[in-house]
Amino acid sequence: MTHAVKSDEMARMSEDMERALAKPVAERSWGMVIDLLKCIGCDACTVSCKSENKTPPGVSYNVVLKKEIGEYPNVRMQNTPRPCMQCANPPCVKACPVDATWKRPDGIVAIDYQKCIGCRYCMVACPYGARYFDFGESYTGETGNPQEYEDLPTYEYMGTPIGQRWPRTKNGSPVGNVRKCHFCVHRLNEGLLPACIGTCVGRARYFGDFNDPESLVSELITRNSSMRIKEDLGTEPSVHYLT
Amino acid sequence: MNSNKTLWPGYWIVLLGLATVGVIYIVRGLVNGMSETALTNTVPWGLNIALYIFFVGLSAGAFLLSTLVYVFRIERYEPAGRLALWIALITLVAGGAAILLDVGHPERAMWRLFINWNFSSPLALVAHVYVLYMLIIVAELWVVMRADITRLADANGGWRARTYRVLGLGTSLPTPRSDRRDARILLVLGAVGVPVAPIVHAGVGSIFAVLKAQPLWFSGLYPVMFLVSALASGGALLTLAYALLGPRDEHYRPLVIDLAKLTGFLLALDLVLYGSEYLVGIYGDIPSHIAVYTVIATGSYWWVFWFVQLLGGGVVPLILIFSNRSGRSVLWLSAASALIVIGILAVRLNIVIPGLTVPQLDNLASAYVEPRMSADYFPNAAEWFSNIGVASLSLIVFSLGYLGLPLVRGRPAQGVV
Numbered sequence: 001m002t003h004a005v006k007s008d009e010m011a012r013m014s015e016d017m018e019r020a021l022a023k024p025v026a027e028r029s030w031g032m033v034i035d036l037l038k039c040i041g042c043d044a045c046t047v048s049c050k051s052e053n054k055t056p057p058g059v060s061y062n063v064v065l066k067k068e069i070g071e072y073p074n075v076r077m078q079n080t081p082r083p084c085m086q087c088a089n090p091p092c093v094k095a096c097p098v099d100a101t102w103k104r105p106d107g108i109v110a111i112d113y114q115k116c117i118g119c120r121y122c123m124v125a126c127p128y129g130a131r132y133f134d135f136g137e138s139y140t141g142e143t144g145n146p147q148e149y150e151d152l153p154t155y156e157y158m159g160t161p162i163g164q165r166w167p168r169t170k171n172g173s174p175v176g177n178v179r180k181c182h183f184c185v186h187r188l189n190e191g192l193l194p195a196c197i198g199t200c201v202g203r204a205r206y207f208g209d210f211n212d213p214e215s216l217v218s219e220l221i222t223r224n225s226s227m228r229i230k231e232d233l234g235t236e237p238s239v240h241y242l243t
Numbered sequence: 244m245n246s247n248k249t250l251w252p253g254y255w256i257v258l259l260g261l262a263t264v265g266v267i268y269i270v271r272g273l274v275n276g277m278s279e280t281a282l283t284n285t286v287p288w289g290l291n292i293a294l295y296i297f298f299v300g301l302s303a304g305a306f307l308l309s310t311l312v313y314v315f316r317i318e319r320y321e322p323a324g325r326l327a328l329w330i331a332l333i334t335l336v337a338g339g340a341a342i343l344l345d346v347g348h349p350e351r352a353m354w355r356l357f358i359n360w361n362f363s364s365p366l367a368l369v370a371h372v373y374v375l376y377m378l379i380i381v382a383e384l385w386v387v388m389r390a391d392i393t394r395l396a397d398a399n400g401g402w403r404a405r406t407y408r409v410l411g412l413g414t415s416l417p418t419p420r421s422d423r424r425d426a427r428i429l430l431v432l433g434a435v436g437v438p439v440a441p442i443v444h445a446g447v448g449s450i451f452a453v454l455k456a457q458p459l460w461f462s463g464l465y466p467v468m469f470l471v472s473a474l475a476s477g478g479a480l481l482t483l484a485y486a487l488l489g490p491r492d493e494h495y496r497p498l499v500i501d502l503a504k505l506t507g508f509l510l511a512l513d514l515v516l517y518g519s520e521y522l523v524g525i526y527g528d529i530p531s532h533i534a535v536y537t538v539i540a541t542g543s544y545w546w547v548f549w550f551v552q553l554l555g556g557g558v559v560p561l562i563l564i565f566s567n568r569s570g571r572s573v574l575w576l577s578a579a580s581a582l583i584v585i586g587i588l589a590v591r592l593n594i595v596i597p598g599l600t601v602p603q604l605d606n607l608a609s610a611y612v613e614p615r616m617s618a619d620y621f622p623n624a625a626e627w628f629s630n631i632g633v634a635s636l637s638l639i640v641f642s643l644g645y646l647g648l649p650l651v652r653g654r655p656a657q658g659v660v
Contacts, residue, residue: 058616059615065604067606094361119352123287135278233456
């Protein structure tokens, strides 16, 4: 059984984004739908996320869980991409002692890189393991041929606060901070879909505004069977999975 | 051991050696950041956090025992009162150092914790009561020692007299009126401390307890278990300290036995609470819970649970404290106390680490394989040595206090106590 989508998803999602961005921020409710029947576990989304956000070693906002179900010859792989759930009731936000992480009006759970003290309480509070500590390591730093891209400022939270950039320094934020998926909010600000959405080989990932009943994501979860991970905990994730 | 002799040179040499090595690693950690540790993104909390809760527990336990003297006026424990307060202060600062060295931005933590308030965060609450609690201990210590410090300033000369005068903040020799006033102030301070100290340590327990993501911790019993473990470990440390350092007068043996028995009861209560927690969890048979208990009881460090925590830190000390022969021997009671302190360190390690080695989602550990994502964690040399540094620096300050401050009857030698 497949989940058929009329017309090209990317075009549809781009139109949904335009409509959403025309609304005031507080009226949007960003979310993701991931079609588990289409995911082939290629990890292209994981790679594109790492490339887009220049995450250092140890940090990968998106990962793909891979589970073998059944026994040969009646066996299949269950692949589950796991970004940050951007919960409506986030345990991480409650836990932070310095108010460094908060839920934006548009649904994204963001981190203030100036406030975070790196205590990692939010990390142990997250039921999805979706938050990562930046240990300040680099991929090419000690190879004798350090690559320039690693030290370039990240696009994340550019201009928050105004004019702020986040170049990679030895101990300056985001080193020593906790980081996580933010639905590529820097791309959303430019009208672009998150990196993982466009890169998905199987067109298994969808993004949009759940406050808009006409959006593709709203349509997908009303017309198909879907679930969310650890729903019984009451975190109200914004990432739905089609099953 | 003659408690009037200065602590022998070997002790200082070893201590200063350890402190030097420790300080080197502490500085390296501050300069190079958290990459010096073996922590990972699956196990982000490790040795330092376990030591923080261990030290704060010792502090809260020792402090609450001091309230038996200064608030509840139980005369039996009076000779150990000041030592209890001094232990409470030193261990509290040690705990604070351990945790400050474990955050990504210690320079921010020191002020942002007190400016950026998130009322829903137990960690924020604990940071605030921690400071209040520290102020209470410092104030109590000063008030309780003040009279003797002024006498010491009077009875000494040179730099010693000057130091004591500074410590005494220039106050004058005690009178019966000032003694009564001091006792009243102590009562008030101690009384404020009676709710504050449990809030500190049950608060620390609630930092863990409120996290629904962690099956091992998410329990209403956790704040209570933390408090009782604190009392047991603080009592054990106080018993050991008094056995080693207390004056060999007519109070000595009865007091050591009293403190040891009190500690024993607290330990027994602690074991009952843990037993309840573990056995109920195991019976429930929920996979995520069982996974953690399996790590604790049968994982790579199974022996820490069975031998250090249960046997060495539980069964053996209880037998030593409550049997007739060993229960009357200061030597055996000291051994029992040392075992309890070590056992509760194992308890703290087994609270923090095992739960985190079980990733939040199935197959999360294999989804992205990189050293800093690993579910395997054992503290590395940098972590051990920087904490040995904190402990030895604390012990140095503790020893200096023992030598110079009127903490136990008969010390320091020159002066009326």
